[in-house]
């Protein structure tokens with residue numbers, strides 16, 4: 621379903637857009653189940669918190685059928701193609717766990733800050749579009765966004781390799797305070813199946829999760845094909861080198877797979 625002109629305008633002004641219930645419970649239940657079995661395995665693409673709990677699983681679309689279909693799903697690819705007016709390839713794919721009781725912080729940052737410095741991405745013509753696999757609540761570490769901060773461009777950042785297990789180019793407190801004074805902070809919440817898209821320069825982060833409620837979110841980082849990365853430094857499974865345009869699958873492909881899994885289990 622194409623974005624409405626009003627949604628496109630909101631995205632350009634505010635830097636983010638939330639689309640509730642874009643995926644059904646049947647579709648999301650399969651993804652949740654597959655995510656948990658990926659976390660339970662010991663693939664090198666699964667990164668862990670210092671406690672050993674899963675933090676993120678990279679590149680599941682390359683080895684798991686349900687996530688392959690999600691990574692080429694028209695409900696995710698088409699809105700981003702509409703914004704950029706160009707075909708897209710997958711720059712990064714990750715399933716962030718924010719595990720119950722132990723999920724750790726994501727420091728304040730802009731995604732493009734890392735894509736530019738670590739991967740040599742020329743312009744902020746990439747963005748994250750994310751799918752909630754669990755209910756995201758105000759209490760279980762939702763994403764915190766600073767609306768309209770994308771208009772500030774690429775901000776000064778420093779490489780934080782110590783706060784968490786995942787190195788990130790992060791913003792200082794003075795910068796975040798200045799931008800929050802202007803734009804405030806929002807925390808989009810919603811049921812599993814909701815989709816959040818946000819501009820590559822939108823300032824965001826998330827707090828730790830000390831509740832018994834896990835908060836899994838899948839992030840597709842979709843990059844305009846002409847904006848392919850020039851000087852990657854991170855492993856292939858974190859910053860992909862396959863720049864071929866994504867060909868969307870059928871809209872019901874994930875639902876069909878969910879049904880076939882269910883039948884096989886009965």
Ligand SMILES: O=C(O)CCC(=O)C(=O)O
Nearest residue numbers: 716726731763825826837
């Ligand atoms: O999942 C989260 O809480 C934050 C993830 C994030 O900020 C990112 O991947 O850039």
